Amino acid sequence: MAGNSYGTLYKVTTFGESHGEALGGIIDGCPSGIELDLEAIEFEMSRRKPGQSAIVTQRKEPDAVQFLSGIFEGKTTGTPIGFIIPNTNQKSDDYSHIKDNYRPSHADYVYDQKYGFRDYRGGGRSSARETASRVVAGAIAKQMLPEIKINAYVSSVGPIHLDTPYQDLDFSKIESNPVRCPDEKSAAIMEEYIRDIRKQGDTVGGVVSCVIKNVPVGLGEPVFDKLHAELGKAMLSINAVKGFEYGSGFSGSEMKGSEHNDLYNPDGTTKTNLSGGIQGGISNGMDIYFRVAFKPVATIMQTQDSLDNKGNITPMTGKGRHDPCVVPRAVPIVEAMAAIVLADFYLINKTY
Template sequence: MAGSTYGTIFRIMTWGESHGKGVGVTIDGCPAGLPLCEEDVQTYLNRRKPGQSKFATARNEGDQVEILSGVFEGKTTGTPIAMMVRNTDQRSKDYSAIMDVYRPGHADYCFEQKYGFRDYRGGGRSSARETIARVAAGAVACKLLAHYGITVNAYVKSIGEFEIDPKRFDLSERDNNSLNMPDKVAAEETAEFLERMIAAQDSVGGVVECLVDGMPVGVGEPVFDKLDASLARAIMSIGAVKGFEIGDGFAAAKALGSQNNDEFYVDAYGKVVKKTNHAGGILGGMSDGSQIVLRAAFKPTPSIAQPQKTANNHGENVEIAIKGRHDPVVVPRAVVVVEAMTALTIVDLLLMGKNARLD
């Protein structure tokens, strides 16, 4: 199967299936000398693991990471870093009733048509559990970015029709509620809404917003390897993502040039900065030194317990009600995945840009 690698210099390859022995990642291209231990990675994995609230799947996985290579005496060696998380709570029998059925909203039909077979146990490589490997690699990328003074922070901007209020924005609040919303009031209102969705055996989607601070000017290339194009590819590769925006995004299509342009000025320190940030920190495919703002729109969780019409691989029309342990909303657990893919993209382009000029 092609398509399991990402990056040019800081390159990763993910592997494993939802109901196999485990999932993992190999990182090639991480510089030597970066302080790294399993706890650095575990902190990120704990943010995406299941079973942490009533709004996440009840699958009881500890998601404990093992660093198998590439680290010696607490620092990276410059050789490939291999990491693994073992699966410990698979219930493959939950999926035996749908082994011949194409679940609505899932990749079952496409996977079977492309490869001639499919792993029906949770979707195999198409499972959201594959994101464990991305998050593990992203944790390393975030630590490397911190070396350059760059931080990546994502949060839930909205779930369904419920959205955070910018006037109440408090990033520290994100870690105080199970929905990863930086707005306590919005989180409480959204939780009540999700209770109703659970009772109705339905699901809902939402939007994750991500902020990147400390960016130098000029990360990204002006043609095919644009920073915004690369970020779009990375974020859209996350399962369930159906939309992507930078800065004002689609709202820019309704604005005038006089409204959308970010004017420059020289500040008191002699630095060229922008008065506004409609561009979201990227101009001409390159970072402009201001905060990068991106958003990812996630569709509702396709696995719902309501009866749905579908077909099977015997050519029959059937009805299905999906059993098992599924998230009524994937957005809160996807926050750290968005951070990971953003960090992986930026660190790769940052390292690529080291050969842009002799000095």
């Protein structure tokens, strides 16, 4: 474990700082013979991209992926897929003011403590820009598993919650609004709220829900590598995530067994699905669903005290552009990590 890889047989390793020359990664273990739809990859990248709408950060990141290996005549060859995403638009001088300063609730301080120094331009390695590489790997994982349908969406923004059960939502509406909330009425309220937060120079957190359909029975490993444990780790590894729950989640802890148990139909499906599609850590063929909590992004345009590396407390004001609410852009990242986890288990569990 050196921290920058995920997976056993579908193994993704990423590299890159926010203001270095390029980000990128290696996807090792992708099966051969998959005809890659490069436009579909680009589409996922565009969903994660800053500047895509008025309610997300207006920073410019072109995010053009260059594939360097593992693809021949349009198809995966089974060898590692190396790719880079050049950082074309980064001006290092924008960040001189944080060179010797630790911004509150950023990773500046712990990186300096752990490594002795850091690339102080932007978030460096701890920047959410790293997730661009995950979206590439996830987009390819999705194409490896065309039968599996993964739909993430924003189910809350700050105090505004969409409580409709996912079964009653129309996922085709997710991309119809910049919030990525499939309920248009809620989406409008959320969007208004985010605009207001942006005007305040503040940020707000939210929740991304995710539903995965058509997962075969049997994915996941007892005991430590349960399917939901891996999904949880993958989601918690995304920047700003503070919590993960699947199926009944935290609210399930308030229930009685007589209410919570999912009774069977004769075909092995269940009448209810409080289990969230996973029993004993193994997929049971029902829809998998889970929720991921994101904290508000730490960079705000208001003035806050920061610490410098001499031990002085000094007021600091965010510069440039900020992301008032990260969750709309987190939707494709959640889907990407879900796809990577499934691809890995698919390869591990379809064996012998």
